[in-house]
Amino acid sequence: MIETENLTRKFGDLTAVDNVTFKVNQSEIFGFLGPNGAGKTTTVRMLCCLISKTSGFARIGDYEIGNQEDTLKIRKIIGLVPDNVGLYESLTAYENLDYYGTLYRRTDAQRKESNEYFLKLLGLWEKRDALTGTFSKGMKQKLAIARALVHDPEIIFMDEPTANLDPESAKTVREFIRSLKKEKKTIFLNTHNLDEAQRVCDRIGILNTKLMAVGTPQELERFVRGRKTVIQLRQVNEAILDSLKRLQVKNMVRDGNKLTVDVLNPEEENPDIVSAIAAAGGRIETVTVTGSSLEDAYLKLVRENAQ
Amino acid sequence: MTTWMPWKIACKELKVISRKRSIIFYTIGLPILTSIVFSLVIKNQIANGIPTTLSLGAESIIYIFVVLATVLPSTIAAYSIVGEKVEKTLEPLLATPTTDGEILLGKSIASFIPPILSTWAGASIFMALADYILHSGGLSYYYFPNWNAGVMLLLLAPLAAILSIEVAVIASSRVNDVRGANQIAGLMFIPFVAIFFAGAEGLFAFSVVNLLIFAGIVLIADVILLFLSRATFRREEILTKWK
Numbered sequence: 001m002i003e004t005e006n007l008t009r010k011f012g013d014l015t016a017v018d019n020v021t022f023k024v025n026q027s028e029i030f031g032f033l034g035p036n037g038a039g040k041t042t043t044v045r046m047l048c049c050l051i052s053k054t055s056g057f058a059r060i061g062d063y064e065i066g067n068q069e070d071t072l073k074i075r076k077i078i079g080l081v082p083d084n085v086g087l088y089e090s091l092t093a094y095e096n097l098d099y100y101g102t103l104y105r106r107t108d109a110q111r112k113e114s115n116e117y118f119l120k121l122l123g124l125w126e127k128r129d130a131l132t133g134t135f136s137k138g139m140k141q142k143l144a145i146a147r148a149l150v151h152d153p154e155i156i157f158m159d160e161p162t163a164n165l166d167p168e169s170a171k172t173v174r175e176f177i178r179s180l181k182k183e184k185k186t187i188f189l190n191t192h193n194l195d196e197a198q199r200v201c202d203r204i205g206i207l208n209t210k211l212m213a214v215g216t217p218q219e220l221e222r223f224v225r226g227r228k229t230v231i232q233l234r235q236v237n238e239a240i241l242d243s244l245k246r247l248q249v250k251n252m253v254r255d256g257n258k259l260t261v262d263v264l265n266p267e268e269e270n271p272d273i274v275s276a277i278a279a280a281g282g283r284i285e286t287v288t289v290t291g292s293s294l295e296d297a298y299l300k301l302v303r304e305n306a307q
Numbered sequence: 308m309t310t311w312m313p314w315k316i317a318c319k320e321l322k323v324i325s326r327k328r329s330i331i332f333y334t335i336g337l338p339i340l341t342s343i344v345f346s347l348v349i350k351n352q353i354a355n356g357i358p359t360t361l362s363l364g365a366e367s368i369i370y371i372f373v374v375l376a377t378v379l380p381s382t383i384a385a386y387s388i389v390g391e392k393v394e395k396t397l398e399p400l401l402a403t404p405t406t407d408g409e410i411l412l413g414k415s416i417a418s419f420i421p422p423i424l425s426t427w428a429g430a431s432i433f434m435a436l437a438d439y440i441l442h443s444g445g446l447s448y449y450y451f452p453n454w455n456a457g458v459m460l461l462l463l464a465p466l467a468a469i470l471s472i473e474v475a476v477i478a479s480s481r482v483n484d485v486r487g488a489n490q491i492a493g494l495m496f497i498p499f500v501a502i503f504f505a506g507a508e509g510l511f512a513f514s515v516v517n518l519l520i521f522a523g524i525v526l527i528a529d530v531i532l533l534f535l536s537r538a539t540f541r542r543e544e545i546l547t548k549w550k
Contacts, residue, residue, distance in 0.1 A: 050546055051543045051546060080402040084395035085395070086395040086400075088319075089394065090323050091322065099315075102312075103315075103404070147399065148399075
């Protein structure tokens, strides 16, 4: 549905997006995770044909980004929820949706139906005649999402849709995003909220100007850092430590009688570790394997990239 | 470009404008105030009989409405374009399958209609009051409407309004706030005021021929600025450089 190859955007000497290559499948929720200034918004703007690419290739559906003939066609099949909701505050909720329905060339009947459907779905129907300037941030965000959907787009780009929302509103928005997947919508979600990415996205790309990794949240956790084996011993002595050093375990940390080591593949490495400890006379109480979090993966990748 | 899309955009703009009291007051109030004040000036001037310079005075006043037609649209045009950027509404708008031409034309229509209607309304009120005052003061015929007023109000004023809108569009691409765009666009009234003073000093006669020539010059400027304003409205710059 979305495909890029070495997509690059420069602003003068500054490279905002550097040779980014990824693919987003139909009905997939793809998260773009990265710190502020990572190039997430720039990427979305390029994919929405709002700004041009400097080099590389990008395609939305059957249409190519940068091809003048395809630009309007791309805009017809996408919906955008920008980082700033950008609602007309002196228009009512209904008028905002209706105006956008008009811009997408929807008929009167189509607009009436979709306006009512989305306003009811997002709990804004009772407020349809209220000026959006009087709305809370959560209500505005919901309305901005509805606005991006009034023309029944195939692909929806969302740029930080839950930023500045209270936890309850953010939860509502996330649930709504998940529900869009059931309607076969493809969603491209920009976020710097790790928890949100983990909960909502099928796959995640970690971006910091360059795309550093792409995968499911679980794949990223494993890919970046592997796992940790925590061994609780009755007593740790030098012989046990020496035996583990001979095994060349990575990042061994001792905390009293607890040893923690990094393992890439616990199923293969842990029997050797346990055998080495037992051979050195150690008495093992428990062995636990812990996974590294997406946060660990993200921070490591971002820091490595910064260096 | 679809023919109805600019009109739909204009309708939305007019709806937004209709809810901005300051713009409404300014757009409607100024021409009406002008018509009343200058009617009183005429009344004062004929206190001792109809002056021989009636023609110059009355037509200079009608020309003031042309000047108003250059001032009033710039406020709406500047608000309509820079206001979108300030209120962060441009990005979702530009992501729709609407062309730059449709957006610009829609906003231009919305910037044109209220000021030109209020200018015509103000001028009509002035002409009616002036006729009443002059007729009561002894003038044997109704001075207005006349060809000069017709050319000024129906030809020169709309062309001047279009010029003002185009300058506002260009100014909007160079500044980041409504006031700045409005101030730059407001400078457009200077050549029109210069003509007013030239008329008052006897250097320019408000004759039909002179007014038609002046209208022709404004028309050429309109066409040139149309291309310029279209060229300055670039989505990418708007999104990446307007901060």
